[in-house]
Amino acid sequence: MKYNIIEEKGKIILKDIKNFEPKHIFECGQAFRWKVEEDKSYTTVAYGKVLNVKKENDDIILSNTNIEDFNNIWYNYFDLDRDYDEIKKELSKDPILDEAIKFGEGIRILNQEPFEMVISFITSANNQIPRIKRSIELMSKHYGEKIVPGEQEYYSFPTAENLSNAKPEDLKEICKVGFRGERIVQTARIIANGELDLNSIYNLTRDEGKELLMTLPGVGPKVSDCILLFAFNKDDAFPVDVWVKRVMEHFYLKEDTNVKLIGTHGARIFGNLAGFAQQYLFYYARELGIGK
DNA sequence: ATCCAGGCCTGTG
DNA sequence: CACAGGCATGGA
Numbered sequence: 001m002k003y004n005i006i007e008e009k010g011k012i013i014l015k016d017i018k019n020f021e022p023k024h025i026f027e028c029g030q031a032f033r034w035k036v037e038e039d040k041s042y043t044t045v046a047y048g049k050v051l052n053v054k055k056e057n058d059d060i061i062l063s064n065t066n067i068e069d070f071n072n073i074w075y076n077y078f079d080l081d082r083d084y085d086e087i088k089k090e091l092s093k094d095p096i097l098d099e100a101i102k103f104g105e106g107i108r109i110l111n112q113e114p115f116e117m118v119i120s121f122i123t124s125a126n127n128q129i130p131r132i133k134r135s136i137e138l139m140s141k142h143y144g145e146k147i148v149p150g151e152q153e154y155y156s157f158p159t160a161e162n163l164s165n166a167k168p169e170d171l172k173e174i175c176k177v178g179f180r181g182e183r184i185v186q187t188a189r190i191i192a193n194g195e196l197d198l199n200s201i202y203n204l205t206r207d208e209g210k211e212l213l214m215t216l217p218g219v220g221p222k223v224s225d226c227i228l229l230f231a232f233n234k235d236d237a238f239p240v241d242v243w244v245k246r247v248m249e250h251f252y253l254k255e256d257t258n259v260k261l262i263g264t265h266g267a268r269i270f271g272n273l274a275g276f277a278q279q280y281l282f283y284y285a286r287e288l289g290i291g292k
Numbered sequence: 293a294t295c296c297a298g299g300c301c302t303g304t305g
Numbered sequence: 306c307a308c309a310g311g312c313a314t315g316g317a
Binding site: 029121122124129131132179180183217218220221222223226239240241242244259286 | 296297299300
């Protein structure tokens with residue numbers, strides 16, 4: 001990445017940075033906790049911190065942070081070590097990806113917190129994105145930790161310990177997670193117990209990590225791929241949801257198929273960049289309503 | 293009203 | 306192994 005870092009009080013400024021468009025990154029479906037503000041900046045809670053991100057011309061301004069947190073947390077969170085020019089150059093050889101990349105040219109794939117991804121994508125099953133976001137906010141508010149950096153209150157995403165002690169009925173009634181309540185508590189318990197060590201997945205392949213994650217209640221083929229891609233940096237993961245199914249059938253298969261076939265097809269044509277391809281395609285398809 | 297949403301689980305053939 | 310049907314919830 002070619003950019004200059006400027007440190008001001010409470011801010012880190014990334015000067016002249018490419019491949020970083022907040023709207024694309026935060027609204028492409030990989031993250032559920034970024035809220036757009038009136039000034040078009042975005043705010044989230046992650047790693048126990050509140051962070052605001054604003055784009056001004058070709059600069060990105062990170063507010064309520066400092067150089068230590070930037071180096072220790074946000075540099076990796078925003079995947080700043082990766083050369084997106086190279087990825088886009090390779091994927092653009094495919095004419096359909098070329099269009100999708102033009103549409104979401106500023107997408108980056110974040111490296112988010114494993115437990116939060118596990119629960120968030122369990123919550124996503126047969127659900128709608130606005131409802132998923134609402135349930136995640138409610139879980140954070142009721143089971144997370146309060147953070148007050150200024151005038152406003154924020155809540156961190158709950159720990160496995162805290163969620164393992166929640167009652168499924170409460171998750172349903174208070175957090176509106178529906179039938180996913182039991183799965184959330186059971187999975188939180190397995191992780192809180194240490195029965196499954198999420199950190200071990202960093203050192204596994206996609207297939208190995210997938211096999212392990214799918215032992216968790218509520219985690220199947222699609223949810224596991226999301227967790228592997230959005231938390232564990234497995235770039236060959238290719239989550240196939242209704243939108244990816246639609247866009248792949250519309251542009252590539254030209255017929256009605258099934259998610260399993262699309263998964264193998266995606267792996268074959270996109271290879272070790274499948275995760276990036278999926279994210280460009282998902283954003284493109286959902287924003288434009290392709291195949292619906 | 294019926295259908296559907298970033299699917300998964302369980303039971304059947 | 307493939308394939309239904311069910312599942313909470315609420316907006317279209």
